[in-house]
Amino acid sequence: MTEVTEPLPRFRRVLLKMSGEALMGDRGFGHDPSTLNRLAEEVRSVHAQGVEQCLVIGGGNMVRGDQYVANGIERTTGDYMGMLATVINALAVQSVLEQAGLQTRVLSAIPMASVCEPYIRRRAMRHMEKGRVVICAGGTGNPFFTTDTAAALRAAELGCDALLKGTKVDGVYSADPMKHPQAVRFDRLTYHEVLAKDLKVMDASAISLARESAIPIIVFSLRSAGALMRVLRGDGPHTMITEAAPGAQEVRS
């Protein structure tokens, strides 16, 4: 693949949020090796353009805390299990990123001295300044939250220019496009519209946090090769969520 040498003008530092499910590919659980390798290539090519990156990875490919309640496990315990799942995912992603030639650090909100570094904001910033990709693990470190909220929190405190949410679908739709083929994709939305229409893109606390720090959220699909680079250039299908979206449009996918 030919590298584009022009620097990306729009973003200096970005946070990429991926759900645990995004690592599964078409499997029902765990990790799909080719999906992990493709992800590493996406991150590598953006890194080659000088964009600093931090990653927040979910744990839904292994554990979602609330789903364990039905098995008789206390909700908070289930949530801690979910946060541990995010650490497992972070280690898997770290491994493939390093095989792709990147320098990385995993920083966990739940200290785990023999596995990774503890999350320390200034240390995370320093790693990125030195060209390392920072993988923030352990969510927020607190039960009853999600890794979407962790992503908005880290994006805000680490001074990211955008929160990129890589999903299975290429933006925010008026309804679940898997179930409703007539659903329309929004090109642009405001934070307020996402909250008022109760669009299932990120939880309300994540949207509010991003709004407070004026961090644009860009929702796109990570399924096609080069998607991350395209979206950073403003190309390819995606939904941009900001404070004001004059002439907000709905576009058919």
Ligand code: UDP
């Ligand atoms: N979790 C939590 N606090 C956090 C982040 C995550 O308790 O700050 C737990 C929660 O149980 C959640 C699980 O970790 O269900 C996995 O995270 P999430 O559902 O956000 O993963 P994703 O859907 O992005 O894969």
